[in-house]
Amino acid sequence: MKLIITSDYEEMSQISAQLVLSKMYSDKRVNLSLTAGSTPARMYEILKDFMADRPYFDNVHFYNFDEISIEGEQYGLTMRSLNEQFYHPCTIKKENIHELNPTNYENYDQKITDDGGLDLILVGIGADGHFCGNLPEYTKFENETYTVMMEEGDKNFKLLHELIGKKPEGATVTFGPRTVLSAKQVVLFANGEHKADIIQKALEGPVTTDVPSSVLKLHPNLVVVLDKEAASKLSK
Amino acid sequence: MKLIITSDYEEMSQISAQLVLSKMYSDKRVNLSLTAGSTPARMYEILKDFMADRPYFDNVHFYNFDEISIEGEQYGLTMRSLNEQFYHPCTIKKENIHELNPTNYENYDQKITDDGGLDLILVGIGADGHFCGNLPEYTKFENETYTVMMEEGDKNFKLLHELIGKKPEGATVTFGPRTVLSAKQVVLFANGEHKADIIQKALEGPVTTDVPSSVLKLHPNLVVVLDKEAASKLSK
């Protein structure tokens, strides 16, 4: 594990962008999987500066790592987010985008290995320790891509139900821990004081499904990029 | 995970030897960690045919992955075993052998990363699911190289006590799961019917410290080489 503690969100975003971009400067096929959400917001702005309207990124393919499909909508939450934050601003060609959704998740791991494997996956961490869609209550480390099984009494059920207009079960798919850890490089990034506790647990605590991202530290080529607030509870 | 089911022990040994030898045919420094014991016995004979008295292996370094030191002896059980099975017959130079022992284990992970990391580690599996010195009762997945803490009531205490002529605590050191998983490639091999149950649990069951080797399947570059008896309980 390489731990990089930066001075602020800007530096965290710059370094994350360097890691992602440097993989793309290859003539051979490159397969990447990048997170949506608030943590990468600034990173995607930087990527735009180096990717938009460039003719030399046809070799780079993108694999979505989770999805929450919405009733009556073509795209789920993740695809919608990535389209807005990344695929459209960075002018990624449609044929280089590999959507994950409830109809194709069962063959998705096989598809990735057939395509040569992921060169890099960039993930964030939730305050509850989740990464991708691997939530504390539902995570099995041995899982490949799966649909998250929620029951009506579950904590996230009602929340998601309202959000997506249908029962979440079957609507939510995600790379399992094993899919994520099968990438050649894993980058975990986080910023802000509200991530300090979970970062401490994930990086310095036991490997446990109670903190799903605690398993990431077992990857042979993990880079962790934090701002100093997110790193503030680390002992060393 | 690449699963290779061979017809017999001979083929399992040949393929394991191919994996190990192919790493060595490089002009650059190569770092390997190979298990001692009965499983690799035939593999070491094959290695001898391709390594003994060859002038072109000065670039290859070997890192012992566990040790049980014995009272009044220069070498512990692992070093003694590897000397007999491998280092002497294959004419490995002393300066290319990196012994692990109770006096140097604390800095061993740092030493490996300073040396460029392990290119390959070859491990066996015990009937109880252990790999290296990671026993079911004592394993924490987050551990790097550590000394196994045994107490007098423990199952293995008496056994080891008699074997090594002193209290095992402090005498037993091992790569932790995290050290093993930090290698660029992991090879797990096993043969025989008596390994069929544990292989099924390790490869198809949950990732759990009750079966320490169950964690190996999270490595992005794992090759499992089995004879058909060891594979006989696998569902697919």
Next chain:
Amino acid sequence: MKLIITSDYEEMSQISAQLVLSKMYSDKRVNLSLTAGSTPARMYEILKDFMADRPYFDNVHFYNFDEISIEGEQYGLTMRSLNEQFYHPCTIKKENIHELNPTNYENYDQKITDDGGLDLILVGIGADGHFCGNLPEYTKFENETYTVMMEEGDKNFKLLHELIGKKPEGATVTFGPRTVLSAKQVVLFANGEHKADIIQKALEGPVTTDVPSSVLKLHPNLVVVLDKEAASKLSK
């Protein structure tokens, strides 16, 4: 460059087989390019022992590196040879074989990079220093896959004309030096006294198009496997 001097043709073949096989033991897509001819004859027998009827090589793809097409025949000389020596005995699936021929050579380099690049290419050396179809009179180091332009007065013209039943121009296609050198690993093998002179020139002499294979020593990951006769003129 890693130079391995073996005691005989058998050992040369075994080590070549180890290098080739070890690449295949991956769960991810692997792309290989292997030579036909007499040098690999024994190696292909060894490959057969480890490949025929194995269910776990669907991830491995093969790219032919040259071709001499024959009038009125479906397959050219190389494809015919590889079918006999390798593809049929080793039960390679049709969809994993990527034929090169005069109709597709222009897009072949792009196809390879789109597929992720070659993981290994295994080449022999002619007594005149050629590798693949790169002959002393026709080689440009900067060439990617090309058709060898022969004129009626040329040394090989008449020979090939009789062999293939038509004018060789346009019938002969080959990876150029640049295609070969774009592989992640290059293995060059040779055996026999009749190769000793050219091996000395290729490995110890200047990089020159007069000895096309002299350029191979510029590759960052070249392994040369020789029997002791082929190595007998080397100075060190």
Next chain:
Amino acid sequence: MKLIITSDYEEMSQISAQLVLSKMYSDKRVNLSLTAGSTPARMYEILKDFMADRPYFDNVHFYNFDEISIEGEQYGLTMRSLNEQFYHPCTIKKENIHELNPTNYENYDQKITDDGGLDLILVGIGADGHFCGNLPEYTKFENETYTVMMEEGDKNFKLLHELIGKKPEGATVTFGPRTVLSAKQVVLFANGEHKADIIQKALEGPVTTDVPSSVLKLHPNLVVVLDKEAASKLSK
């Protein structure tokens, strides 16, 4: 070869910095070789922003790739330049800097392979096509690190003689083409209209010692980063 044509010197410098920095974010030993001179001036400013006073780069080692030693001075021209531009501003530790000079050049290639090989080398190109100290009149592609043999009538002799206060022969050492090409990744960068002609020759012309950098395009993992002026004479 990956060709990246940027809009200006700033973007060329940013992308070069991304490539170099991304290699450093590893916990394992990393070996780099970076050019001195005017082309990297802005890149080194960017590196400073991400490297100065950072505690997490102890794993990164730097290997100077040429030297012109000066009479009566401790450091030659290259070491002096790198100290000013890079090593001092980026607070590189002395033990991580591997000086090349006339007293150690003969064992330098061996030292690099013993240390695990170069992960990346960044080179510029002279208007005459030279890279490192490989000048058109003196280059042999098969050379590893060597001392450039100049005679009194030579073009550069008088120039260097005045500059360094002694006869240049024996004072000038450089990585040969083979040393450069043995790196795992090669990055070539150039900016400005005055480089347009030589860039066209090096990238699109024949591989010839008249244009030493023409050989770089044979590397399997070459990235070329140009501003649009330097790229203006390219045909595609």
